[in-house]
Amino acid sequence: MKNLLYKEFSLCLPVQVPIFLLFSFFILIPNYPYLVAGFFICNAIFYSFVQASADNDPLFSLLLPVSKADTVKGKMIFVVLIQLVSLVIFAAVSLLSHAMGKGANDAGTDASLTLLGGYLLVFSVFNLSYIPHYFKSPHTAGKRFLVSAVFMFGFMILFEGFMIAAKPLSEVVPFFSLVETYLDVFPTGGAVWIAQAVFFAVCAAIYAVLNIVCVKKAVKSFETSEV
Amino acid sequence: MNLLEVNGLCKQYSGFVLDNVSFSLEPGYIMGFIGRNGAGKTTTIKSMLNLIKKDGGEVYINGLPFDKNETECKRQIGFITGGFDCYKKSTLKKLTSVTRRFYDDYNDGLYREYMTRFNLDENKKVSELSAGMRVKYALTLALCHNAKLLIFDEPTSGLDPVSRDDLLDIFRSVISDGQRSILFSTHIISDLEKCADFITYIKNGKLIASQDVTSFCEGYRLVSGDGAALSGRERYVVGHKSNAFGFTALIKTEDADKFADCRTAPADLESIMIYTEQED
Numbered sequence: 001m002k003n004l005l006y007k008e009f010s011l012c013l014p015v016q017v018p019i020f021l022l023f024s025f026f027i028l029i030p031n032y033p034y035l036v037a038g039f040f041i042c043n044a045i046f047y048s049f050v051q052a053s054a055d056n057d058p059l060f061s062l063l064l065p066v067s068k069a070d071t072v073k074g075k076m077i078f079v080v081l082i083q084l085v086s087l088v089i090f091a092a093v094s095l096l097s098h099a100m101g102k103g104a105n106d107a108g109t110d111a112s113l114t115l116l117g118g119y120l121l122v123f124s125v126f127n128l129s130y131i132p133h134y135f136k137s138p139h140t141a142g143k144r145f146l147v148s149a150v151f152m153f154g155f156m157i158l159f160e161g162f163m164i165a166a167k168p169l170s171e172v173v174p175f176f177s178l179v180e181t182y183l184d185v186f187p188t189g190g191a192v193w194i195a196q197a198v199f200f201a202v203c204a205a206i207y208a209v210l211n212i213v214c215v216k217k218a219v220k221s222f223e224t225s226e227v
Numbered sequence: 228m229n230l231l232e233v234n235g236l237c238k239q240y241s242g243f244v245l246d247n248v249s250f251s252l253e254p255g256y257i258m259g260f261i262g263r264n265g266a267g268k269t270t271t272i273k274s275m276l277n278l279i280k281k282d283g284g285e286v287y288i289n290g291l292p293f294d295k296n297e298t299e300c301k302r303q304i305g306f307i308t309g310g311f312d313c314y315k316k317s318t319l320k321k322l323t324s325v326t327r328r329f330y331d332d333y334n335d336g337l338y339r340e341y342m343t344r345f346n347l348d349e350n351k352k353v354s355e356l357s358a359g360m361r362v363k364y365a366l367t368l369a370l371c372h373n374a375k376l377l378i379f380d381e382p383t384s385g386l387d388p389v390s391r392d393d394l395l396d397i398f399r400s401v402i403s404d405g406q407r408s409i410l411f412s413t414h415i416i417s418d419l420e421k422c423a424d425f426i427t428y429i430k431n432g433k434l435i436a437s438q439d440v441t442s443f444c445e446g447y448r449l450v451s452g453d454g455a456a457l458s459g460r461e462r463y464v465v466g467h468k469s470n471a472f473g474f475t476a477l478i479k480t481e482d483a484d485k486f487a488d489c490r491t492a493p494a495d496l497e498s499i500m501i502y503t504e505q506e507d
Binding site (some may be wrong): 003006007010011055056057059062063064065066067068118223224226227 | 273276277278279280296297299301302306312313315316317321322324326328329330361467
């Protein structure tokens with residue numbers, strides 16, 4: 001697996017990945033739907049898949065002494081590492097944003113652990129909707145991203161819409177006041193930290209489970225694909 | 228022990244069936260894998276290597292069943308396509324640094340030796356290499372990890388005659404130690420006549436023959452005569468060509484006595500393939 005990861009980072013890491021990681025600084029923009037930055041990370045990963053397909057990476061990988069299943073796992077770990085690195089950067093920029101005294105975000109989720117959990121959910125949607133299909137048909141890597149983007153934007157609209165709606169709805173529905181008080185704020189107090197940590201843990205668990213499902217589906221797809 | 232054994236390989240597509248293909252190859256030999264474009268040569272090779280999912284059959288590499296020992300079998304194989312077009316924008320140095328990590332017995336000294344022998348500059352990108360140089364680079368990688376079975380899919384397609392001849396000389400030298408074998412798919416029959424010990428011939432997904440080149444050629448005769456001489460004996464003819472001066476036909480050697488009144492000549496691989504493909 002170490003060798004497969006070396007291959008991924010040596011040959012399959014396009015320049016878009018480090019550049020798009022800079023989109024994490026969107027969190028410093030006042031009143032912006034920060035979840036969109038997660039889409040850009042997935043976009044960068046998509047570029048790596050398109051480049052890999054153009055470079056005949058599936059054939060190159062399968063001629064190496066590795067199984068099809070390990071090829072998929074290597075690619076998946078590569079993707080997850082990029083997503084986790086971006087998550088660390090998002091966290092750092094969120095802290096910076098708070099240190100700069102930036103106020104609440106009226107266009108979506110505040111820079112918080114809740115937002116980081118949201119990124120994990122966006123990544124899950126991308127991974128599950130894109131990666132198995134790539135391994136089924138690497139040569140249609142480009143077209144499939146359009147479908148994946150619809151899923152991601154659909155999810156982001158729901159997530160950010162929920163957070164935006166929480167404020168006006170909190171006056172009529174008590175549940176939304178909990179969301180507004182505990183989830184959609186930068187965590188400073190103990191109870192808020194706990195609430196957001198639980199939310200983040202749930203998102204992380206969903207991310208982990210869906211990634212396992214994604215690998216299983218991708219391996220199955222790759223076994224029957226024509227390289 | 229056979230270095231390669233293929234038993235009953237099957238693969239079905241709509242409009243094409245690879246039907247129960249079986250053949251084997253011992254160490255120290257070159258086997259030409261022939262057939263027209265679309266006959267199923269690449270499908271056979273890709274099914275053997277699990278690049279496409281086969282519908283049936285078994286493949287053994289050096290006695291190991293491929294399906295159960297994919298990683299170990301791949302260590303013993305070097306697969307080289309004519310148009311090596313992976314990572315064209317990467318330098319050979321980078322590709323080598325990635326590839327070598329996957330092989331415990333990678334030999335760097337041998338790598339340098341072949342790079343020098345083949346006049347390859349590792350700072351060049353794949354896209355900067357000619358078709359022949361790409362094949363040589365892929366061959367270098369395969370030899371450096373001590374691949375026992377080298378599988379070439381149309382390696383000489385697109386090469387000029389001098390480069391092709393050069394490559395065929397390399398093939399002979401590669402197997403000279405008796406440890407390695409080459410399976411070499413092509414539709415350029417003249418290449419096989421220069422270097423192949425065995426041939427496996429498939430037509431429309433079906434195996435026509437898999438045997439040594441000499442006995443395969445001895446199994447056929449070319450007969451010629453005037454037009455009338457053929458009449459009544461068409462059923463013994465594998466394929467024929469007629470013109471105003473008469474006919475030339477390919478027959479099986481066992482039927483040669485039926486054409487005792489005609490001129491007969493030994494058949495070469497190219498004639499056998501041309502007349503056999505004409506059969507339908």
